[in-house]
Structures are given as C-alpha cells and as structure tokens.
Amino acid sequence: MGKPEIGLSVGKQIVAGRVRDNLRAYTMVFALLVIWIALAFATQGTFLEPRNLSNLFRQTAINGYLAIGMVFIITAGHIDLSVGAVAGLAGAIAAMMQVHWLPALGAAWGIEWLQPGWPTTMIAILAAVAVGTIIGFWQGFWVAYGDVPAFIVTLGGLLIFRGTILGITKGVNIGPMDPSFRGLGQSYLGFAGGMSLAVLAVAGVFAFALAARRNKIKYNLAVRPLWVDVGIAGIYSALAVGFVITMQRYRGVPLPVVFLIVVAVVFSFIFRRTQLGRYTCAIGGNLDAARLSGLNVRRVTIQIFALMGALCGLAGIILTARLNAATANAGNQFELNAIASCVIGGTSLAGGAGSIPGALLGALVMASVDNGLSMLNVQAFWQQIIKGLILMTAVLMDAKSRSSSS
Amino acid sequence: MPQAGNILLEIRNVTKDFPGTRALDNVSMEVREGEILGLCGENGAGKSTLMKILSGTYPYGTYEGEMVYQGEPLRLSGIRESEAKGVRIIHQELALVKQMSVAENIYLGAEPARFGIVNQMKLYSDTRALLDRVGLSVSETSLIGSLGVGQRQMVEIAKALRGHVRLLILDEPTSALNDAEVANLMSTLRDLRSRGVTCIYISHKLRELFDIADRITVIRDGRVIGTEKTADLTEDMVIAMMVGRAPTGRFPAKTRKPGPVMLKVRNWTIKDPENRELYAVRDVSFEVRSGEILGISGLMGSGRTELVQSLFGEYGVEVSGEMEIAGQRCTVKSSRDAIALGMGLVTEDRKTTGLITMHTVTSNIALPSLPRLSNGPVVNQSLELASTGQFIEELNIRVPAIDATVDTLSGGNQQKVSLAKWLMTNPRILMMDEPTRGIDVGTKYQIYEIMDRLAAAGMAIIMVSSELPEILGMSDRILVMHEGTVAAILERDEADAETIMSLATMGAEMGKMRSDENAARER
Numbered sequence: 001m002g003k004p005e006i007g008l009s010v011g012k013q014i015v016a017g018r019v020r021d022n023l024r025a026y027t028m029v030f031a032l033l034v035i036w037i038a039l040a041f042a043t044q045g046t047f048l049e050p051r052n053l054s055n056l057f058r059q060t061a062i063n064g065y066l067a068i069g070m071v072f073i074i075t076a077g078h079i080d081l082s083v084g085a086v087a088g089l090a091g092a093i094a095a096m097m098q099v100h101w102l103p104a105l106g107a108a109w110g111i112e113w114l115q116p117g118w119p120t121t122m123i124a125i126l127a128a129v130a131v132g133t134i135i136g137f138w139q140g141f142w143v144a145y146g147d148v149p150a151f152i153v154t155l156g157g158l159l160i161f162r163g164t165i166l167g168i169t170k171g172v173n174i175g176p177m178d179p180s181f182r183g184l185g186q187s188y189l190g191f192a193g194g195m196s197l198a199v200l201a202v203a204g205v206f207a208f209a210l211a212a213r214r215n216k217i218k219y220n221l222a223v224r225p226l227w228v229d230v231g232i233a234g235i236y237s238a239l240a241v242g243f244v245i246t247m248q249r250y251r252g253v254p255l256p257v258v259f260l261i262v263v264a265v266v267f268s269f270i271f272r273r274t275q276l277g278r279y280t281c282a283i284g285g286n287l288d289a290a291r292l293s294g295l296n297v298r299r300v301t302i303q304i305f306a307l308m309g310a311l312c313g314l315a316g317i318i319l320t321a322r323l324n325a326a327t328a329n330a331g332n333q334f335e336l337n338a339i340a341s342c343v344i345g346g347t348s349l350a351g352g353a354g355s356i357p358g359a360l361l362g363a364l365v366m367a368s369v370d371n372g373l374s375m376l377n378v379q380a381f382w383q384q385i386i387k388g389l390i391l392m393t394a395v396l397m398d399a400k401s402r403s404s405s406s
Numbered sequence: 407m408p409q410a411g412n413i414l415l416e417i418r419n420v421t422k423d424f425p426g427t428r429a430l431d432n433v434s435m436e437v438r439e440g441e442i443l444g445l446c447g448e449n450g451a452g453k454s455t456l457m458k459i460l461s462g463t464y465p466y467g468t469y470e471g472e473m474v475y476q477g478e479p480l481r482l483s484g485i486r487e488s489e490a491k492g493v494r495i496i497h498q499e500l501a502l503v504k505q506m507s508v509a510e511n512i513y514l515g516a517e518p519a520r521f522g523i524v525n526q527m528k529l530y531s532d533t534r535a536l537l538d539r540v541g542l543s544v545s546e547t548s549l550i551g552s553l554g555v556g557q558r559q560m561v562e563i564a565k566a567l568r569g570h571v572r573l574l575i576l577d578e579p580t581s582a583l584n585d586a587e588v589a590n591l592m593s594t595l596r597d598l599r600s601r602g603v604t605c606i607y608i609s610h611k612l613r614e615l616f617d618i619a620d621r622i623t624v625i626r627d628g629r630v631i632g633t634e635k636t637a638d639l640t641e642d643m644v645i646a647m648m649v650g651r652a653p654t655g656r657f658p659a660k661t662r663k664p665g666p667v668m669l670k671v672r673n674w675t676i677k678d679p680e681n682r683e684l685y686a687v688r689d690v691s692f693e694v695r696s697g698e699i700l701g702i703s704g705l706m707g708s709g710r711t712e713l714v715q716s717l718f719g720e721y722g723v724e725v726s727g728e729m730e731i732a733g734q735r736c737t738v739k740s741s742r743d744a745i746a747l748g749m750g751l752v753t754e755d756r757k758t759t760g761l762i763t764m765h766t767v768t769s770n771i772a773l774p775s776l777p778r779l780s781n782g783p784v785v786n787q788s789l790e791l792a793s794t795g796q797f798i799e800e801l802n803i804r805v806p807a808i809d810a811t812v813d814t815l816s817g818g819n820q821q822k823v824s825l826a827k828w829l830m831t832n833p834r835i836l837m838m839d840e841p842t843r844g845i846d847v848g849t850k851y852q853i854y855e856i857m858d859r860l861a862a863a864g865m866a867i868i869m870v871s872s873e874l875p876e877i878l879g880m881s882d883r884i885l886v887m888h889e890g891t892v893a894a895i896l897e898r899d900e901a902d903a904e905t906i907m908s909l910a911t912m913g914a915e916m917g918k919m920r921s922d923e924n925a926a927r928e929r
Contacts, residue, residue, distance in 0.1 A: 285762035
C-alpha cells in the first residue's frame with residue numbers, strides 16, 4: 001500500500017522539478033529567438049532564409065564539438081585552454097597524412113592505395129582522432145597524477161601544440177585534400193538521407209520515451225499520463241522534421257551538422273545517464289566527498305580529458321575538410337569560443353553542474369551573432385566587442401537569477 | 407544608559423513564507439534590555455529565518471508583521487542598516503579570512519582609513535582593545551589560520567563588538583569549542599551583559615542555555631511555543647516543548663547483542679603528514695564485534711578522526727599496522743578498497759566531506775552505490791530512484807521534493823542523507839564520525855534508534871563523538887584516545903563521564919591514577 005503512493009508523489013515531484021530545471025533552458029531558447037528575430041528584421045529576413053540558416057549551423061558545428069567536451073571538463077572543475085591548438089594539430093596531422101606522408105610511403109613501398117583516395121581518408125581520420133585522444137590522455141595524466149592545475153597544463157599544451165603545428169606544416173598550407181575527405185566538411189545529406197535522418201530521429205525519440213516509461217513502471221514509480229509523454233516526444237519529433245525540411249530547402253543537412261547531432265546525442269547520454277557523467281558532476285561538486293565515496297577521481301579525470309581530446313580530433317578533421325587544407329593558425333582561439341558557449345549555456349565555472357544542450361545553444365548564440373553581424377557588414381572588431389559583452393551579460397543574468405532564487 | 411528590564415526589541419506577528427513552506431507562523435516575542443535570551447528549537451524550526459529577518463538579510467517587505475526596536479518600528483533594508491542600529495549576528499559557520507591577520511579580519515570593511523589608506527597603528531590599538539574586552543590573548547597581527555577554533559570564535563565575537571553594539575546574536579557558538587573554551591565564552595558573555603549588551607543565544611545544548619540564559623524561548627515548526635524564566639524550567643520541560651512530546655529518555659533501549667569479532671586492528675600507527683617526526687596515531691589496537699557499538703572518545707586533535715579516516719584508506723601516507731575483517735587479513739589503500747570490504751564512513755563534516763550539497767538527495771545517496779545501480783556503464787535511473795526512495799522513507803528524511811538539492815534540507819535531514827548514502831552500500835562495518843553534530847534533539851534520537859537497529863541486525867559500528875552523554879548513552883564499549891594513543895578501552899559499566907574526561911585529558915597513567923583517586927575518595 002505504502003510503496004506505490006510514494007512512487008506517485010515522487011513522480012509528480014519529478015515533473016515539477018524538471019519544469020523548474022528547464023526554466024533556465026527556456027530562457028536560453030527565448031534569448032536565442034530574440035536575437036534571431038532582431039537579426040531577421042535588421043537583414044530584412046535574409047537571416048532566416050534556409051541558405052543562411054544552413055550556413056549558420058555549419059559555422060556552429062566545429063565550436064559545437066569542442067563545447068560538448070568542454071562541458072565535461074568545466075563540470076569536473078577543470079578548464080582546457082588547449083582545445084583550439086589540439087584541434088589544429090589533429091587537422092594538420094590528417095592533412096599531412098593524406099597529402100605528404102602516406103603518398104611518400106606508398107611511393108617508397110609501391111602501394112597504390114596510399115595515394116589520395118578514400119582509404120587514406122579513413123587513415124587520416126583515425127590518425128587525427130588518435131592524436132587528439134592521446135594528447136587528451138597525456139594532459140589528463142598531468143592533471144590527475146601530477147596534481148598540476150589544468151589551467152597550467154593546458155596553457156602549456158596550447159604553446160606546445162601550436163609550436164608542433166608550425167613545426168610539421170613549416171608554416172605553409174597543407175592541401176588540397178581528397179574529395180572524400182573534403183566532403184566531410186563541405187557536403188550535404190541528400191533528400192533521401194535527410195528524410196531517413198528525420199525518420200530515425202522520430203523513431204529514436206519515441207523509442208527512448210517509451211523505454212523510460214516502461215522502466216519506471218517496472219520499478220513501481222509513477223509515470224506521467226501517456227498523452228504527456230507522447231506529446232513531448234511529438235514536439236521533439238516535429239522540431240527534428242522541421243529542421244530537416246528547412247535544411248532541405250537549401251542543399252540538405254550539412255554533413256558536419258549531422259555528425260554534431262550524433263555526437264551531441266551520444267555525449268548527452270554519457271553525461272546524464274552513465275557513471276562517468278555522474279562522477280564528473282560529483283568531482284566538480286565536491287572533490288572530497290567524491291573521493292570519500294570511493295570514486296576513482298584520477299581515472300575519471302583522465303577519461304574526460306581523453307574524451308575532450310577525441311572531440312578535438314573530430315573538430316580538427318572537419319576544420320581541415322572545410323578549408324580543404326590545414327593551416328598553421330587553424331583553431332586559433334577556438335578554446336575561448338568553446339568556454340564561452342559552455343558558460344552561456346549554464347555550465348557552472350565552479351564545477352558540479354553543466355548542460356550539453358545548453359552549450360550547443362550557447363554555440364548557436366555565438367555563431368548567430370558572428371553570422372548576423374557579418375551580414376550587416378559590421379566590422380570584425382565590433383563583432384569581437386559584442387561577443388565579449390554577450391558573454392558577460394549571460395553570466396550576469398545567470399548570477400542574478402541564481403541569487404534571487406535562493 | 408539602557409534601563410535593564412525595558413523591552414529592547416519586540417517582534418509582532420511575524421510570518422515568513424517560502425515557496426511551499428511557512429518558515430515562521432505568526433511569531434511574537436520580546437527581548438529585554440540587558441538580558442541573555444536563550445533561543446532553542448529543532449533544526450528547521452525557524453530560528454535562522456527569524457535571525458535573518460532581524461539582521462536585514464530578509465529585508466522589510468519580504469515578510470508580514472512588525473518589529474519594534476528601542477521603541478521605534480524596525481524596517482531594515484539590509485545587513486548594513488541593522489549593523490548601524492547596533493544589531494550584530496555571529497553565524498554558526500565562521501566567516502573569517504584565514505590568510506589575513508586578526509586585526510585585518512576584525513576591521514574588514516570598516517578599516518580606520520583616510521583617503522583609502524589604512525591607519526595601521528589605530529587598527530592595531532583598536533583591535534587590542536577589543537581583544538582585551540573578550541579576554542583573548544593572541545597578537546593582533548597573528549594570522550587567523552594559525553589560531554584554534556575556539557580562538558577564532560572569540561575573534562568573531564570581538565569583530566561583532568566593534569563600533570556600537572546593543573544586541574548581539576550568537577548562532578550555535580559552541581559547536582566546535584572544547585569545555586575550557588566554552589567556559590571562557592560564557593564568562594565573556596556575562597561580562598558583556600554586565601556592560602549592558604543584550605544577547606540572543608541560540609543553541610541546541612541545553613546545559614549551556616541553562617547555564618547562561620536569563621529566559622528561554624522555544625520555537626517549533628515556525629511558532630513560538632513559549633518563553634519562560636530559566637529558573638522555572640527543567641531540561642526535560644524544554645525538550646518536551648521542542649519536540650512536542652514528553653521525552654522518553656534521550657537514548658533508545660538496547661535491542662542489540664554483540665556477536666563474533668568483525669574488525670580487528672593491531673598496532674595501527676600513522677605518521678603526522680605535516681611533520682614526519684610526529685605521529686597522528688600510534689600503536690592503536692582494538693576490536694569491534696558485529697552487533698556492537700564501539701564509542702571513540704577523546705579531545706579534539708587526539709587522533710580520532712585520523713584513525714577512522716585511515717582505516718577507510720583516506721588519511722596519511724605512512725600508515726602501518728594490521729587489519730582483519732571477519733577473520734581475514736586485509737589491506738585498504740583507498741576508500742574503494744574499504745567499500746569493497748564492506749566498510750562505510752559517515753564523515754565528521756557533512757558539508758565539506760560528506761555530501762555534494764548542490765546535487766539532489768537522490769544522487770547523493772546513490773553515489774557510492776552507482777555501480778550496483780547500473781547496467782554496464784549506464785545508470786538505471788528508475789532503479790536509482792526506487793532504491794534511494796526506500797531509504798528516504800525508511801530513515802524518514804523530510805525532503806520538500808524528491809529532486810530537492812541537499813542544501814535546501816535542515817542539518818538533521820542532511821545528516822540522514824549522509825547516513826542513507828552509506829547504508830545503501832550495505833556495509834558490515836559502519837564508522838560514524840560525530841554522527842549527531844549540530845542537529846536537533848528529535849533527529850538525534852531517531853539516529854540513535856537507527857544505530858541500534860543496524861547493530862541489532864549484525865552491523866559493527868564505530869562511533870566517534872565529542873559529546874560525553876552520547877558516548878555513554880550509545881556505546882557498548884568505549885575507546886578513549888589521548889594524543890594519538892589508546893588511553894583505555896572501557897566496558898560500558900566501568901565508564902563514567904569523569905573517568906573518560908581524565909583519561910582523555912591526561913592519558914592512560916595519569917588518568918588512571920586520577921580516577922582511582924576519585925574512586926578512593928568516594929569510598
């Protein structure tokens with residue numbers, strides 16, 4: 001008799017709690033819409049045309065990968081200043097592989113498929129991700145076992161990897177890339193691909209909602225009325241389909257954006273639903289309590305830095321693909337954009353709390369301002385000044401809303 | 407000159423609501439000129455809220471009702487205004503900057519300065535005068551970090567006395583003080599009273615209230631239950647007012663029975679991590695049976711916390727000695743090993759080392775048990791919610807909402823969360839460091855009941871406590887520590903407060919002699 005009743009009140013409270021948590025997210029979405037509407041008016045609607053939106057999302061993608069990893073790092077109470085340099089280095093390694101190293105090896109050993117083509121694209125991708133991961137692992141090791149603050153380790157890393165890029169590229173652009181590589185950054189999902197993506201998203205949303213529902217019932221917890229669950233899943237599905245259709249009206253969903261969506265879903269799951277994600281929050285929330293609860297703090301630290309590194313590798317690949325070359329200053333100052341996106345998106349610099357969808361919204365805000373102001377022919381220096389002010393205002397609003405709610 | 411007996415402050419029908427709860431419900435009370443008014447009530451009864459209204463933290467307009475101070479309506483806009491009117495609060499958590507000197511701390515924000523340049527000489531001489539007033543003999547230039555907790559508390563009081571003070575409010579001022587320091591504080595307060603400073607003294611510790619207060623006001627569930635002259639009250643009467651029922655004894659009856667030895671420790675020795683020449687713990691040997699509560703008593707700094715933390719694998723770099731659990735030799739290198747062996751440690755300070763206060767009750771309770779609540783790396787959130795819910799219900803943890811964060815709970819409920827977190831790991835040996843520090847009488851009793859129930863179910867419990875009544879009321883055997891060594895292990899029947907105190911303050915030989923003397927004198 002007692003148990004189900006508890007379950008019921010528990011369930012009701014969860015719904016109420018979620019709404020309260022999400023209030024922050026709603027404000028963010030609202031702020032983004034205000035920016036979009038303002039820019040739409042200022043550009044006589046050009047800003048919201050599918051062509052520009054497609055562009056906007058493409059611009060968001062690279063920063064998006066880095067911001068996702070940065071959510072883990074900042075939530076754990078650390079910081080990573082090296083992500084731009086690591087992404088640049090990973091991109092440079094990929095370019096060197098495809099343009100110089102593999103062809104030279106192929107020529108020496110007489111292997112035909114080491115000349116530019118899809119096999120070397122695969123190798124270049126693996127190399128870039130591997131380099132990023134290894135670097136992340138290495139830096140994480142310094143932080144976890146060396147007890148050197150992440151700020152210092154990654155500031156050192158920033159210099160080291162910038163230097164390495166210069167060393168291996170000798171300061172010149174490395175390119176062009178094979179079309180199969182270039183496509184990763186420049187091509188679009190066709191109509192069939194876009195539609196299957198939409199169908200997959202809808203199916204995924206519903207499957208997930210139903211699985212969660214079934215699991216709750218299994219443990220005797222109260223569930224929301226079925227129509228609420230279906231309704232929420234429906235809204236998400238409509239958003240997904242609407243997004244694909246809008247993109248379709250230009251050239252389709254850009255490939256980097258497809259990857260970003262997949263990465264975001266996977267990493268959100270890791271962040272919210274796995275032990276690693278929980279431990280990340282716990283370490284940033286109260287290191288001593290986490291340690292005394294039996295957490296392997298060092299292992300978790302290394303793991304999140306390695307994840308961050310892998311995402312840098314991915315960002316580097318897309319960066320090189322989009323520019324069709326690796327350049328010596330690729331990824332310069334990307335770390336600042338990634339950190340700003342996280343903070344705008346509600347990740348606490350004090351550690352313990354963060355949000356991946358929030359960070360992506362933050363990345364979108366930053367990209368929208370860049371994109372919109374460029375369309376308005378605002379000079380580059382103004383763009384930097386405005387972005388700086390937006391960052392500070394976002395944190396100001398957050399701080400004020402927190403102090404008034406407590 | 408204030409006239410003793412006149413009403414200094416009157417609180418009229420104050421009501422304060424928070425979303426979902428009414429913290430204060432039509433509270434009316436008065437504070438008389440020159441008295442020490444004791445204020446007590448369970449955690450969450452509304453004492454802190456009332457004090458926050460009084461200090462202006464909750465400004466006029468955020469509550470209903472009126473306050474009259476020195477015959478005029480008191481409508482505060484913030485803390486600065488209340489300070490200007492001579493109302494000072496000393497909070498439970500000390501708010502001093504460790505890296506700064508005593509003088510700099512006392513005058514922080516009110517430095518004697520001209521054009522922003524601090525007049526050092528005036529700063530030091532003013533500080534000296536304040537330190538003399540509270541009877542603290544430390545240099546005004548010593549760093550706060552180099553002072554003991556008791557001295558810091560006195561610095562806080564000195565800080566509160568700077569400028570013009572009419573009403574001094576102390577919130578649980580003695581939770582970290584030893585007996586000598588408490589005595590010193592009491593005499594300082596009496597001295598202040600004789601100089602016309604009115605005082606509101608908030609405490610759980612009834613003995614102190616009866617010692618110092620002229621009148622005692624009891625608050626329960628946001629309401630004033632009553633105000634009486636201390637002379638007309640007994641401790642039992644106050645407890646009855648606080649908990650709303652007559653006390654049935656402060657400790658539950660024993661239902662447990664000791665079984666076989668669960669934990670055996672031999673020659674446990676830890677070098678002091680800050681000075682390798684010294685020992686934090688030296689040659690400690692003892693055993694605990696399943697179904698038994700072993701109390702560990704001793705002064706602060708006698709190595710009690712270090713002992714239990716090192717058994718848990720989380721203190722000291724040079725630890726030697728042998729440990730056996732259920733007859734099996736084992737080594738514990740970290741809390742992970744300890745948990746795997748079936749140990750749990752409810753830490754001394756739930757806020758800094760026990761809980762992640764910004765996270766939810768559920769995720770705090772589940773943290774050490776996550777591997778068991780997961781399929782592979784993925785946490786099964788429904789299972790997590792269902793299993794933690796069971797403990798929330800079982801320990802009667804009062805949460806405003808299931809996803810409430812820990813910092814919204816009262817101290818007693820936070821302590822229960824801390825306990826639930828370890829019970830969920832299903833330990834064989836539970837170590838509890840100050841299990842009832844800073845929590846109210848009602849919750850204390852509940853925790854004692856839980857401890858007895860756990861021991862009766864076969865758990866071995868080690869309880870570190872600074873409160874002698876708790877040690878005497880709950881332990882089956884008592885280990886007394888003195889400067890890192892075992893002064894004695896006493897059976898419950900042969901222990902009394904005096905014996906324990908003399909062992910703790912003077913060590914095995916002197917303590918033994920002293921207690922024999924006492925025994926002889928009694929004969």
